[in-house]
Amino acid sequence: MSLIQQVLPFFLIGARNTLIYCFVSFPLALLLGLLLAVMRSSRIAWFSSPAKIFIEVIRGTPIIAQIFLIYYGVGAVLAIYNLSTFDNSWTAGIAVLALNYAAYEAEVFRAGFLSVEHGQTEAALSLGMTSGQNFFRIVLPQAIPLMIPPFVNDFIYMLKDSAVLSVIAATELTTVLQFFVFRNSSNTLPLYALAIVLYLLMALPISYVARWYERRLRAAL
Amino acid sequence: MKPEIDRRAFLKRMGQAGGLIVAGGTFESFLAACGGNVGSGATTPTPGVTPIGNAGLKSPGVLQWGSDYVSGAPYVFKDPKNPANLIGFEVEIMQAVANLMGVTPRQVETCYGQLDQALAANQFDFVFNGWEITDERKKTQLFSDPYYVYAQQIVVRADDPRFTQYDANSTLSLSVLYGMTVGTGDGYKAATILQGFPQITTKLYTGNLPFDDVKQKKLDATFLDSPLAAYYVLGAGPGGVPDTALKPIGKPIYTDVYIGGFNKSNPNAQTVLNELNQALARLKKDGTLKKIYTTWKMWNDQQAAIGIV
Numbered sequence: 459m460s461l462i463q464q465v466l467p468f469f470l471i472g473a474r475n476t477l478i479y480c481f482v483s484f485p486l487a488l489l490l491g492l493l494l495a496v497m498r499s500s501r502i503a504w505f506s507s508p509a510k511i512f513i514e515v516i517r518g519t520p521i522i523a524q525i526f527l528i529y530y531g532v533g534a535v536l537a538i539y540n541l542s543t544f545d546n547s548w549t550a551g552i553a554v555l556a557l558n559y560a561a562y563e564a565e566v567f568r569a570g571f572l573s574v575e576h577g578q579t580e581a582a583l584s585l586g587m588t589s590g591q592n593f594f595r596i597v598l599p600q601a602i603p604l605m606i607p608p609f610v611n612d613f614i615y616m617l618k619d620s621a622v623l624s625v626i627a628a629t630e631l632t633t634v635l636q637f638f639v640f641r642n643s644s645n646t647l648p649l650y651a652l653a654i655v656l657y658l659l660m661a662l663p664i665s666y667v668a669r670w671y672e673r674r675l676r677a678a679l
Numbered sequence: 680m681k682p683e684i685d686r687r688a689f690l691k692r693m694g695q696a697g698g699l700i701v702a703g704g705t706f707e708s709f710l711a712a713c714g715g716n717v718g719s720g721a722t723t724p725t726p727g728v729t730p731i732g733n734a735g736l737k738s739p740g741v742l743q744w745g746s747d748y749v750s751g752a753p754y755v756f757k758d759p760k761n762p763a764n765l766i767g768f769e770v771e772i773m774q775a776v777a778n779l780m781g782v783t784p785r786q787v788e789t790c791y792g793q794l795d796q797a798l799a800a801n802q803f804d805f806v807f808n809g810w811e812i813t814d815e816r817k818k819t820q821l822f823s824d825p826y827y828v829y830a831q832q833i834v835v836r837a838d839d840p841r842f843t844q845y846d847a848n849s850t851l852s853l854s855v856l857y858g859m860t861v862g863t864g865d866g867y868k869a870a871t872i873l874q875g876f877p878q879i880t881t882k883l884y885t886g887n888l889p890f891d892d893v894k895q896k897k898l899d900a901t902f903l904d905s906p907l908a909a910y911y912v913l914g915a916g917p918g919g920v921p922d923t924a925l926k927p928i929g930k931p932i933y934t935d936v937y938i939g940g941f942n943k944s945n946p947n948a949q950t951v952l953n954e955l956n957q958a959l960a961r962l963k964k965d966g967t968l969k970k971i972y973t974t975w976k977m978w979n980d981q982q983a984a985i986g987i988v
Contacts, residue, residue, distance in 0.1 A: 533895045542895040547882075627862065627882040627889070636792050636885055640866040643795035644818040 461648055465638050472634030473656045479620045479630060483555035484613050490556060491563025498568060509564070516561035522622055525554050529626045547628040551620070559616055566608045570601035603675040610668040614661045631656060731957045733780040735950030737804050742777045742784045744939075745798060746808035747791040750888050752918075753910040753975050754809050755786060759918050766917065768906075768975045769807055772826060775967050776958040792866055792885060795819075798942050804951050806940040809904060811868050816940065821948055823939035824956045826968065828981040830931030831869050832908035835900045836893055837926040851929030853879065859899035862889035869902045872933055894924045905931040906977055915976035936985060963987045 497509035516524070529550040536542040574597045582592040621632035635653040639646050737743055746755045748765060755767040765786055777784035787803040794806050799819060809829075812822050833851065835842045845851060857878040863869040865883040873881040882889070882898065890911055892898040914921035939955055941948040962968045963986045972978040972987075 530891050530895070533891075533897065537895040540896070542897055545895075546897060624865075624885040625887045627884045627892075633865070633883070633885065636865055637883060640792065640795075641815060641871075643799075643815050646796060 461642065461645060462652055465634075465649065465652070468634050468638070469631065469652055469656060472629060472631035473660060475628070476617060476620050476630040477660060479551055479555060479623065479628070480613065480616050483552045484559065484616055486552070486556035487559035487563050487612075487616075488609070490560035492567055494560060494564035495567035495571065498564065499571065513561045513564055516558055521554065521558050521619060522625065524558055525550070525622060525626060528554050528557075547623065547626045550626060551623040551628045554623075555616060555620060558619075559612060562612055563609070566605050566612070567601075569608075570605040571597055573604050574600045599675075603672055606668055606672045606675070610665060613664060617657065617660055730781050731779045731961070732950075732954050733782045735947035735954070736782065737801065737947075740782050742773065742780060742782045743787050743803040744773055744784070744805060744807040745787045745789045745794055745803040746806070747789060747794070748786070749790075749886055751808075753906055753916045753977070768916075768971050768977060769809075771971045771974075772962070772968065773807060775962055775971070776955060779958045779961060780954060790886065791864070794940075798940060799944075801942060801945055804941075805948075805955065809906070809937050810940045811935055812938060813871070819943050821941040821943050821952055823941070823952055824959055825936030825938050825985045826959050826963075827906075827937040827972070827977070828934060828979075828985055829937060830905045830935070831872065831902055831933040832905045832927050832931050833900055833902050833929050834890070834893065834908050834912055834925050834927050836896070837924055839899075841899075842926075842928050845928040847927050847930070849929050852932065853902075855929070856900055856902070860897075862892055862898040862901045863903050864888065867903055868933070868935060869904070873902060890922065890925060906975075909976065913976075917974065919976075934981070960986075 494509045494513060497505045498513065500506045500509075529545060529547075532550070533542045533545040536545050578596055578600070579592055582596045583589070587595070620628075620630050623630055624633040624636065627633075631653060635649055638649050642649060733740070733742070746769065748755045748757055748767075750756075751767065753767055754769045755765055758764040758766045770784075770786065773784045773786070787797075789797045789802065791808065794808060794810075795816070797803065798806050805823070810822075816822075833853075833856065842855075845855070853872070853876055857876075860880040860882060861873060862882040862884060863873060864887075865885045870881065870883055873879055882892075888903070888907065888911065889898055889901045893901050908927050909915040910919050912922050912925045912927055913919070939952070941952050959968075966988065968987050969978060969982070972982065
């Protein structure tokens with residue numbers, strides 16, 4: 459118990475940093491994902507092709523390779539202009555998580571839009587709505603409740619994926635866990651248990667809030 | 680007709696049996712690869728030399744040692760010319776030990792951060808990966824005799840004006856890094872040392888060495904085991920390439936030794952430990968260890984302190 463008491467403040471700092479990474483990265487991933495989804499749905503190849511390539515490249519490569527590319531590759535370019543300190547474990551970590559998850563969220567958005575019957579769009583347009591009004595007033599409100607479960611799923615995945623950032627010395631929960639596991643190698647189980655409990659405490663409320671919000675939205679429709 | 684059918688059936692059965700034998704051999708290699716184990720081929724004791732015992736091994740006839748070849752140079756790493764091969768000074772030591780014991784050496788790949796736990800779970804006979812004695816490890820592990828004397832090295836950017844007056848022969852302490860950000864590997868001895876200096880901001884990396892971070896000015900310096908600095912910065916040893924953007928400063932400090940680590944609760948640990956110690960003692964005396972360290976440009980006079988001649 460004394461070990462838990464001793465390490466808890468450090469674990470809480472790690473958990474806080476994990477939450478900061480995710481709460482900053484995920485909205486960015488949603489924004490970029492929406493943009494990619496709209497681009498990909500476009501009939502103009504100049505818009506749809508770059509979005510398709512980006513999504514396929516990101517989904518087809520491991521996140522750790524993307525981390526090294528952003529942290530060291532972009533860092534090397536910035537170093538020429540003496541700006542590499544801006545490419546640190548915070549900025550690179552947030553950028554990688556946002557870019558990586560944007561590719562997945564784009565597909566969630568696309569699936570959500572496709573799930574709204576095309577007849578609704580035809581009806582909206584025949585009533586004299588513009589395509590923008592149709593998107594924001596007809597398609598989006600019906601698509602969002604369908605997209606919430608996969609978004610929540612992905613957010614929880616992001617909570618756990620942020621652990622990979624330890625390779626660039628990001629001080630998130632798993633990095634703190636590893637730090638203490640090294641120093642308490644004869645008694646590691648309480649440390650692993652504490653980390654699992656903290657991850658659960660972060661993930662469960664998000665699931666519950668998302669379910670409640672989804673129910674509200676569905677009821678309003 | 681019947682003899683014809685019998686001959687066909689006979690050939691078919693022979694083909695199936697042959698296929699099974701080939702598949703069995705391949706499957707063994709496949710299993711070894713899946714387990715992250717890399718065998719180096721069976722060895723035979725050198726004629727005229729009294730073999731050292733090999734009782735107590737986890738798998739009879741196979742000397743299994745845990746280490747991490749990722750960022751593992753010059754200890755254990757994939758040969759850049761042929762990534763199917765593992766090279767490194769510890770690989771050569773293990774090969775020499777296995778030769779004396781008349782067994783096959785097999786590296787069991789384990790993330791450096793998980794070596795303590797893997798040892799506790801008896802996934803190999805012992806850890807042999809730049810391992811050090813710590814108070815925490817003393818609670819659960821036994822240690823072999825030392826096989827290398829090493830120290831900690833400060834590495835900075837070669838063009839950093841703050842360190843122009845220093846070179847590898849300067850007498851320095853960690854006070855030269857006060858107020859700076861210094862990176863090292865998590866779990867390294869250097870991490871424990873830096874922890875005792877609140878004047879220094881320490882960044883710990885997992886499974887990654889921070890040399891590029893120093894070059895890109897994300898860190899002011901790195902502080903790590905001298906063999907790492909010698910290989911990655913000075914290009915010492917086979918396949919090493921000098922990195923002129925970096926330079927070691929100060930004579931190595933915080934001298935310590937590398938040892939093999941054994942699981943105290945493994946009933947066979949003491950037996951294998953004694954055998955490893957006998958083998959190391961012989962390699963120290965017959966010049967094998969010196970030859971290996973000379974090849975890897977790691978030889979220095981400090982090694983005499985642990986009996987290497």
